[in-house]
Amino acid sequence: MTEPTIFELSSSGRKGFEFPKSDVPKAELPKNLLRENLPIPELSEMDVIRHFTKISQLNYGVDIGFYPLGSCTMKYNPKINEETCRLPGFLYLHPLQPIATVQGALGLMYELQEWLAEISGMSAVSLQPAAGAHGELTGGLIIHAYHQARNDKKRTKMLIPDSAHGTNPASSAMSGMHIVQIPSDHRGNVDLNVLKAEADDTLAGLMLTNPNTLGLFDEHLKEIIEIVHNAGGLVYGDGANLNALLGISRPGDFGTDILHFNLHKTFSTPHGGGGPGSGPVGVAKHLVDFLPNPIVTKIEEGTNDNPPLYGFLKPAKTIGRVKSFHGHFGVIVRAFTYIMMNGDEGLREISEHAVLNANYIQARIRDSYTVPYDRICMHEFVAEGRWQDAPEVHALDVAKRLMDYGFHPPTNYFPLIVHEALMIEPTETENKETLDAFSDALIKIAKEAHENPEILKSAPHSTPVGRLDEVRAARDMILTCTFPEVSE
Ligand SMILES: Cc1ncc(COP(=O)(O)O)c(C=O)c1O
Known part of the structure; x- marks a missing residue:
């Protein structure tokens, strides 16, 4: 994470709140509740808003961009x-x-x-x-x-x-x-x-x-x-x-x-x-x-x-x-x-467009990727992220490189019956411009796989963190911000 933590942003004496004037008599607090040294970060309201807004923008979601995660139907949620x-x-x-x-x-x-x-x-x-x-x-x-x-x-x-x-x-x-x-x-x-x-x-x-x-x-x-x-x-x-x-x-x-x-x-x-x-x-x-x-x-x-x-x-x-x-x-x-x-007609249109969109991408990338079960698909399809003449490149590399083009990767390595599977589900909510931009990116990546495989193997290059050890990232998550050590 390249963003500083909220503790690193802290500056002594800065504050983002104002308590109303006390209208009750002062009273002693119980001694055991008081700590001499409590390292609460000191920031202005604006610092706090900017910090958390920035952090929220490090995340990727369907409200930010295309999310073709096969089998997950990541459609826009009205x-x-x-x-x-x-x-x-x-x-x-x-x-x-x-x-x-x-x-x-x-x-x-x-x-x-x-x-x-x-x-x-x-x-x-x-x-x-x-x-x-x-x-x-x-x-x-x-x-x-x-x-x-x-x-x-x-x-x-x-x-x-x-x-x-x-x-x-x-x-x-x-x-x-x-x-x-x-x-x-x-x-x-x-x-x-x-x-x-x-x-x-x-x-x-x-x-x-x-x-x-x-x-x-x-x-x-x-x-x-x-x-x-x-x-x-x-x-x-x-x-x-x-x-x-x-x-x-x-x-x-x-x-x-x-x-x-x-x-x-x-x-x-x-x-x-x-x-x-x-x-x-x-x-x-x-x-x-x-x-x-x-x-x-x-x-x-x-x-x-x-x-x-x-x-x-x-x-x-x-x-x-x-x-x-x-x-x-x-x-x-x-x-x-x-x-x-949506009503009954709207529901039917949802499925018609979901199927059309998947077939559109499949047709656009068919010459660049192997589609092992190559027939009219429904709402998603599965391509292979591998090429015989670029043996060092894998589906994971294609998925990671897509992030550099601004897209969430498709599901990969599932279903298990396809080697190096890339499972693409565009959903009905995407427009033709997005489907084209995504297909163009995939076609470019297929070309890169042959001409400059290293750029795929070291991707992503544009994200706040690079390629993660995905097992460790899932098992050893650090989800809380801990207080720095306090010397009593
Ligand atoms: C085909 C299929 N079956 C079952 C499930 C399981 O659903 P859930 O994740 O809601 O438990 C999924 C999840 O996406 C799925 O794609």
């Missing part, structure tokens, strides 16, 4: 979402308030459940799970409970394609499943022969991301779902990539039994750095009774004179609570606002 979730009536709610005093919030949650069901083709939705991975865990528990309830107890096998997000096997294992990996075929689809061979009477389910993390819509989706259902298993849809499908295709219509939504991705809540998120889970008719408890419900329709009455219901065979209270309410309000602002 500021009106922040306004609505901070309305005092929402902000100051307490989950233990009497139901009669939170009818507006329950109404909003109920409507969002209904909208998500409509968007996805599922029958009912729980808003409880805290993030995508938590939705997957909830789904695994529902699948387990469903088979148990039918006394089909040997079904513990969960099939997971090798292109899946790492959370899929992790959360499935946490729900008690035994994981079997299914390879992808040469077109990036689930390998049907392996799937058929694994679809036996121990099959609990398949966890399928569609479009998958290669950004490809599986060309055999219907057949895959039939194979799993015919073997007595359930299909869990990882809906984290729903940004490609809104208003175009509904996982429920294909026979998906359970689906999670990443509200913080598709429905625009700022995310990254660990939260907050929200991963509601939708289920088909035959699984409604297993949903987490409680579910927001409409107890009475409204009339001209009276608003509707909302409350909670307990699903008959519920797996129980998966989250304290009712989920991450702030994210729920943001998603509600976003869906309401």
Whole structure:
């Protein structure tokens, strides 16, 4: 960090505050609370504002520039979402308030459940799970409970394609499943022969991301779902990539039994750095009774004179609570606002533009980078950050060099089935100028990889800190400013 710390900026006697004149008699403070030597930094108000504003500008975010982090859907988050979730009536709610005093919030949650069901083709939705991975865990528990309830107890096998997000096997294992990996075929689809061979009477389910993390819509989706259902298993849809499908295709219509939504991705809540998120889970008719408890419900329709009455219901065979209270309410309000602002046609346009933008970049860089599964992509695609005639250059070097051109790097080294993967997801919110500037930068970098590889290997050159030891940076974080040593 090149910025001085706030202690280094301190100058004796400078101050940025003025206490009002005391209007009470002076009193002695207890001696044990007083310290002779307390090194609080001394700065003017302006020094403080400039210091923290400068520090805030060292960070990169979607409000600063293009953020094509594949699989993360780092779209622009409209500021009106922040306004609505901070309305005092929402902000100051307490989950233990009497139901009669939170009818507006329950109404909003109920409507969002209904909208998500409509968007996805599922029958009912729980808003409880805290993030995508938590939705997957909830789904695994529902699948387990469903088979148990039918006394089909040997079904513990969960099939997971090798292109899946790492959370899929992790959360499935946490729900008690035994994981079997299914390879992808040469077109990036689930390998049907392996799937058929694994679809036996121990099959609990398949966890399928569609479009998958290669950004490809599986060309055999219907057949895959039939194979799993015919073997007595359930299909869990990882809906984290729903940004490609809104208003175009509904996982429920294909026979998906359970689906999670990443509200913080598709429905625009700022995310990254660990939260907050929200991963509601939708289920088909035959699984409604297993949903987490409680579910927001409409107890009475409204009339001209009276608003509707909302409350909670307990699903008959519920797996129980998966989250304290009712989920991450702030994210729920943001998603509600976003869906309401866009409407049905707007949602469809979101996905159309997300898909168009990804295909545009793919087409622009295709001659400079290998795209191993080279077909029309959905909202993202995966290229290789390597060249046979520039063997010393790796995807990481391309990612770091992109920072010098002012862009956040794409996801790299994921999915694992692509060597030196660069996973690019532009989202619908970027304009053509940005897509062109990014594509131009990638093309220039490909040229540099051949002509001047060292400039890639030593990148980034323009950031406050250079190339980090990423493992140490994550493990040994220094997040607090500590007081300098004081000699008593
Ligand atoms: C395809 C896919 N599945 C699951 C997840 C997990 O979601 P979360 O990070 O909200 O737990 C992600 C995260 O981006 C994802 O991209």
